[in-house]
Amino acid sequence: MILSLLCRILRRVSARQISTARPAAAATRRAGGLRRSPAPRPGLVRAGLIVAGLGLGATTALGITAETSGQLTAAGGVVTFAGNLTGLIGTYLALIMVLLVSRIPFLERVAGQDGLLRWHRRLAPWPISLLVLHAILLTAGYAQATRTGLWHQVGTLILSYPDILSATVGLGLMCMAAVISIRAIRRRVRREVWWTVHLYLYLALAFSFAHVIVLGPSFVGHPLTQVVWSAAWAATAGLVLAYRVGLPVYRTLRHQLRVTEVRPEAPGVVSVICQGRHVDQLPVSGGQFLFWRFLTRDMWWQAHPYSLSALPQPPYVRLTVKAVGDHSAALARLQPGTRVAVEGPYGTFTRYAQQRRRVVLIAAGIGVTAVRSLLEDLPRGTKPVVILRAARTEDLALRGEIADLVQRRGGRLHELTGSRAQATIDERSLPRIVPDLSDRDVYVCGPEAFVAGIVDVARCLGVPDEAIHHEAFAL
Amino acid sequence: MKRAPLLVLAGTAAGFVGVLTFHTRPVSATTPGQAQPSAMPSASSAATSSAAAGPAAAGPTRAAAGSTLVRSAAGQIVQFGYGELNVRVTVNGSHITAVSVTDLQTAEPTSQQISEQAIPMLRSEVLSAQSANVNGISGATFTSRAYVQSLQAALDKLNVK
Numbered sequence: 001m002i003l004s005l006l007c008r009i010l011r012r013v014s015a016r017q018i019s020t021a022r023p024a025a026a027a028t029r030r031a032g033g034l035r036r037s038p039a040p041r042p043g044l045v046r047a048g049l050i051v052a053g054l055g056l057g058a059t060t061a062l063g064i065t066a067e068t069s070g071q072l073t074a075a076g077g078v079v080t081f082a083g084n085l086t087g088l089i090g091t092y093l094a095l096i097m098v099l100l101v102s103r104i105p106f107l108e109r110v111a112g113q114d115g116l117l118r119w120h121r122r123l124a125p126w127p128i129s130l131l132v133l134h135a136i137l138l139t140a141g142y143a144q145a146t147r148t149g150l151w152h153q154v155g156t157l158i159l160s161y162p163d164i165l166s167a168t169v170g171l172g173l174m175c176m177a178a179v180i181s182i183r184a185i186r187r188r189v190r191r192e193v194w195w196t197v198h199l200y201l202y203l204a205l206a207f208s209f210a211h212v213i214v215l216g217p218s219f220v221g222h223p224l225t226q227v228v229w230s231a232a233w234a235a236t237a238g239l240v241l242a243y244r245v246g247l248p249v250y251r252t253l254r255h256q257l258r259v260t261e262v263r264p265e266a267p268g269v270v271s272v273i274c275q276g277r278h279v280d281q282l283p284v285s286g287g288q289f290l291f292w293r294f295l296t297r298d299m300w301w302q303a304h305p306y307s308l309s310a311l312p313q314p315p316y317v318r319l320t321v322k323a324v325g326d327h328s329a330a331l332a333r334l335q336p337g338t339r340v341a342v343e344g345p346y347g348t349f350t351r352y353a354q355q356r357r358r359v360v361l362i363a364a365g366i367g368v369t370a371v372r373s374l375l376e377d378l379p380r381g382t383k384p385v386v387i388l389r390a391a392r393t394e395d396l397a398l399r400g401e402i403a404d405l406v407q408r409r410g411g412r413l414h415e416l417t418g419s420r421a422q423a424t425i426d427e428r429s430l431p432r433i434v435p436d437l438s439d440r441d442v443y444v445c446g447p448e449a450f451v452a453g454i455v456d457v458a459r460c461l462g463v464p465d466e467a468i469h470h471e472a473f474a475l
Numbered sequence: 476m477k478r479a480p481l482l483v484l485a486g487t488a489a490g491f492v493g494v495l496t497f498h499t500r501p502v503s504a505t506t507p508g509q510a511q512p513s514a515m516p517s518a519s520s521a522a523t524s525s526a527a528a529g530p531a532a533a534g535p536t537r538a539a540a541g542s543t544l545v546r547s548a549a550g551q552i553v554q555f556g557y558g559e560l561n562v563r564v565t566v567n568g569s570h571i572t573a574v575s576v577t578d579l580q581t582a583e584p585t586s587q588q589i590s591e592q593a594i595p596m597l598r599s600e601v602l603s604a605q606s607a608n609v610n611g612i613s614g615a616t617f618t619s620r621a622y623v624q625s626l627q628a629a630l631d632k633l634n635v636k
Contacts, residue, residue, distance in 0.1 A: 046478070046482055049479055049482040049483050049486065050482050050483070050485060050486040050489075051486060052483060052486060053482065053483040053484060053485060053486020053487040053488075053489070053490060054486040054487070054489055054490035054493070055486075055490060056483070056486070056487045056490065057486065057487035057488060057489060057490025057491030057492070057493070057494070058490035058491065058493060058494045059490075060487075060490075060491055061490065061491045061492075061493070061494035061495045062494055064495070065494065065495060072613070073613045074612075074613035074614025074615070075614060076614070077613065077614055142585055145585075145589060145614055146585055146588050146589065156585060157585075160585075161585070220557065220617070221554075221555070221617075
């Protein structure tokens with residue numbers, strides 16, 4: 001409950017630690033004066049998990065202490081109690097879900113955006129079903145207590161209870177988002193529609209906030225819980241505004257990125273080079289991605305995630321994109337001078353994930369972009385083995401740059417071309433290319449199926465999960 | 476983050492126990508009159524206490540009959556979250572002879588209904604217990620609490636223990 005507040009305090013403390021501790025500060029700077037994204041701090045996330053648990057326990061207990069044994073034995077008492085409890089826990093879990101996608105930097109750096117989204121999706125069925133149950137149980141409980149019919153009670157609740165109407169609208173909006181997120185339906189809906197419906201969830205939560213405070217037995221006449229609950233929600237709203245809106249707007253305005261050149265790299269693959277101000281101050285690590293919004297008439301409303309294909313070279317940043325969808329195909333037609341809004345960088349596919357001294361980097365298709373910038377960011381002496389896979393040699397984008405970087409780091413480059421059957425990476429071929437595989441970190445980037453296959457192979461060959469790092473993109 | 480579920484569970488247990496063991500004082504609604512409870516049962520104090528409590532909470536009054544033993548007083552308006560109420564009590568000596576709710580207002584009909592159902596039961600409980608020390612009505616905890624508080628204030632005014 002007080003999660004967000006504590007997170008803030010913790011982060012402030014950690015920020016101070018970084019600024020006072022010399023080695024940590026040095027680590028966020030590269031030799032070239034570029035700013036690196038701060039190191040992940042798993043300790044903070046562990047603390048956050050404990051606080052999230054504390055909140056859940058406190059919320060549950062709050063629902064229980066608000067009840068007396070007398071109330072339970074009264075008509076509709078048990079049902080009403082269950083209704084209040086499911087409402088409290090459901091709302092608390094909704095708060096956690098918002099926090100999981102609020103782009104809190106310290107969470108992003110440890111769990112990664114895909115990890116956080118996975119948790120968000122895994123958690124999602126709970127708050128929605130608990131809140132629906134809450135509405136049903138309380139209506140039934142009140143109907144029992146007043147000895148009226150269920151439907152009559154629905155009317156009474158909505159029409160004469162304060163803030164119940166808006167809470168009902170909120171619940172409706174939540175159900176809408178829940179339905180559209182069901183996998184079978186989600187696949188048939190445009191991303192933008194899904195996103196907009198999701199946006200309404202903030203409205204839904206705002207709508208349902210008041211009835212909790214005004215009617216909830218744990219809050220009526222309890223100023224302390226009222227204040228703590230309100231503060232938790234206000235802090236969460238603040239975090240969402242700060243990190244989903246404020247920070248991207250700030251970075252966009254500060255760096256003033258504009259397209260300077262669109263350069264073909266391979267068939268269907270283009271590099272977009274943007275020029276901006278203070279690019280050396282963008283805290284980015286090799287292998288990370290940003291959400292790019294190209295402010296043209298027909299693209300401004302879409303933000304898509306693309307990896308940087310090189311570390312920033314002030315005043316330039318570069319992303320490399322393969323034409324696989326409408327958006328990425330349209331990038332080839334970008335005019336120089338187009339303004340660019342950015343959000344990020346995000347991603348845990350960085351040198352911070354590295355557990356061992358040496359690494360093997362595996363990329364398929366356009367996954368090469370993340371590997372290319374990661375390679376540039378790896379410390380010297382990592383002797384990287386880089387494996388690139390593509391259908392044809394001419395499809396290997398950026399291969400010249402990669403060969404150069406690999407050579408300078410004393411590593412080896414393997415190019416696998418051919419059909420999937422011919423150039424497969426499996427339990428037999430991988431050890432031949434990388435004999436000391438089990439002593440290396442495995443970084444793999446490519447389409448989802450490819451990444452999943454390599455992860456399986458690496459596990460099979462004895463690479464522990466902590467040493468396997470992957471970034472997948474959906475086609 | 477393999478230990479993530481463990482950490483969350485530990486936190487949940489701690490938070491749960493923490494709140495359960497955290498004791499708050501019971502809700503006390505305040506009305507202007509509460510700050511100045513009348514200590515004396517005499518008629519002279521009645522004027523001051525009723526003045527302090529405002530028009531809603533009338534002070535103790537003597538019964539018209541020659542007996543000085545029958546007195547009555549209203550407690551104070553107590554807000555109980557879903558509404559507010561005030562209780563008037565009549566005593567003969569220290570024997571509670573009548574209790575009534577002089578003022579009941581709630582935010583919405585269900586609470587009104589619940590309170591109205593509970594009030595007669597509270598009345599009979601008070602009359603049989605002969606004090607404000609009653610269990611309260613299940614399903615109407617807030618109403619009961621407010622009722623008892625207002626009743627106690629009225630009894631205090633009459634100096635009935």
